[in-house]
Amino acid sequence: MNSSSSVKIVSKCSLKPKTIPEESKQPYYLSPWDYALLSVHYIQKGLLFHKPLYSIYTLLEKLRESLAATLVHFYPLVGRLSPPKAEKPKSYSVFVDCNNSPGAGFIYATSDLCVADIAGPTHVPLFVHSFFDHHRAVNHDGHTMSLLSVQVTELQDGIFLGVSMNHTMGDGTSFWNFFNAWSEIFQAQESNKTESLCLKNPPVLNRYIPQGYGPLYSLPYSHPDEFIRRYKSPLLKERIFCFSSETTRVLKGKVNQMCGTTSISSLQSLTAFIWRCITRARRLPLEQETSCRLAADNRGRMYPPLPRDYFGNCISALRTAAKAGELLENDLGWAALKLHQVVAEQTSEKVSQMIDHWLKSPFMYQTDRLFEPMSVMMGSSPRFNKYGCEFGMGKALTLRSGYAHKFDGKVSAYPGREGGGSIDLEVCLAPEFMKALESDEDFMSLVSI
Template identity: 85%
Template sequence: MDSSPPLKIVSKCFVKPKTIPEESKQPYYLSPWDYAMLSVQYIQKGLLFHKLLHSTDTFLEKLRESLAITLVHFYPLAGRLSTLKTDVPKSYSVFVECNNSPGAGFIYATSDLCVADVLGPKYVPLIVHSFFDHHKAVNHDGHIMSLLSVQVTELVDGIFIGVSMNHAMGDGTSFWNFFTGLSDIFQTQERNKTDDLCLKNPPVLKRYIPEGYGPLFSIPYSHPDEFIRPYESPILKERVFCFSSETIRLLKAKVNQICGTTSISSFQSLTAFIWRCITRARRLPLERETSCRLAADNRARMYPPLPRDYFGNCLSALRTAAKAGELLENDLGWAALKVHQAVAEHTSEKVSQMIDQWLKAPFIYQIDRLFEPMSVMMGSSPRFNKYGCEFGMGKAVTLRSGYAHKFDGKVSAYPGREGERSIDLELCLVPEFMEALESDEEFMSLVSF
């Protein structure tokens, strides 16, 4: 039982775009990738800062104003989902209604916690989940809930900014493009005292619609109960492990030397290492299959490629698998080569095949069916410039996530706070496996702190 003091919600409101773009008066359509996300949960990521504020009220006012300006560029996030459906034949179509929407959520909360109460414990305290709105919500709930919510939680000596974004609206690239845009506008507004603010990397809002289809897709259902499955996480231990840039460099060099190549990346090397260590901690039967998945951005893999700042979902979960025995009996290079091959084989042709398959037989992802038991899933990315979001308070002291998408074997990769090419891994395991991993000498020898 978590004995942390509760949060107090001080105020809630909705924020609309500062000006209403003409295009927001039309329906905003979703792509096949977006439809597939309707039954999974919101993206929930946030940053913790030391409090350097003279006035919280002034900060909140500026952040609200910055959100209103940012939403001009990301206007679909101020909307709500809407549905057209028929019973005969079964047809269910979802789009975003931006006109006359209440807007994005904005919440101010307070807590008696200190920064040290979040950073100090070995495991991420459960109270952190309450730093985010839309707890346990699935994306289909965007019919009645805001598609975006920003929650500011004031600690005794810190500020946590937690953003919850409907995953049917975008993936991690889209999420961090928004978060970075909000921070940039906040800081530019502070310096320039003007509302005429542009983004360095404005989102490309035109959704990918396969040629000959759309813009409105339908899935073969007549009621959401047919495809929405709420997900409850098991009891997990959640801990952040830090890997220094030097450790990452040496690990990559070791793997490539073993394999006689230079093509295996740092992240592929680290993924293989984590896969083997978690599998060893689970003490699986030698014949038991274990899989490893990586979230892969398809923007550059499309033909023609989508823009880097394409706003929406454009993800695949690449999979490789092995029997526990062969994974552990072979060396690290063997595992890294399997991970590398899964990435190398994910070509534009593969992406096109996946889209074609969805168009022929539309499906909705469900977390409990998406990943096999005893698997490892590497999500998020250390490439996102997450610590570049400063909001006038300097570099964040850490990054944390909410309740969403957590299961045994879920690993989220973040850039390390120390910079360079360091990587922080947020790792979720059931208590028994976490304890075994923490006793694994090979694993702990590579952890910085």
């Protein structure tokens, strides 16, 4: 089955918070981490469920009602980026305006597709992109587009819940904290609990702004054309590879034994494994450099640390590199230790240096310039509670993502559905490299399905 022709938009509406917080009437200023993302895509992640026993209209009403209650806590998501002002030459200001905005987007769509059409194929079908709003939008488009948009797609036998969130509003930690909070409020309302507006872990909305700097940054640009670069994804094959809890445990133990340590994590071990396997699949010249990046949450690394529920961006893509020859000639432990060292070296001093550098010379990340060709980027995290979002429909059957941030060598780590330390990797590769990876017996011997 093919393309978005199988997905029909039935209705669209905008949602405001159930009650309007007083603080939402003030401008909401962003942090350096947030501004740096103005030129990259929205975050697009979604969950596939079996269809509930009650009617779709009952489900839609419950989703809208619980979302409006959740937005009380996450009120910046109902805003828009302020109309840009070039106050003087080379001075461009941006903040979130929660007053002059229709609200968050809520879309109901239908499809003649089935759960098996999404979860069944070996490679993720392209039509999955049509389950998300804001296709190909960059964050700067939040001047005219909603900062949050939810698309509920009714399938023949299932529901796909696709969420698109402007990346200047938060990183993966923030995104999944929001998703979990929405599910928590939905479940509480299902149980008729009077405290359904309360959250176990409410978001901390105060953005990190370094001491001595005012809340409004004037970016050194006269026009968005100077920093917006729209990224177009190449032709890719995308596949979810599942690694059981037993496999990740054994791999971690093997790597630590090789290195004479106990400190290398499951994710670092698995990242080293996929980096070597993808490099082998690409058949790179032995002298060619290949890099690997690992997304790292800086909240706990800062001094003083930011709250765990800090809502915003607080990540770095930590880089290590090696020549293809030395990566493949050395054992797996050698690669894992390189990754472990770069994570261990991410101290509060390093984070502060990065922020100071940005404040002295602001810049915008651009996907095609940030990641070198023939690199591997491990994004997302198996620690996010993705399968905890149930919405009265039971545990999700699987996760899928939209068009955003896909390139040759992009890998995203998700918790495995079975839990217990299992990890699923969403791997995007050029077709010839995917074919070679799938023919790699060393790699496929660790894949459970």
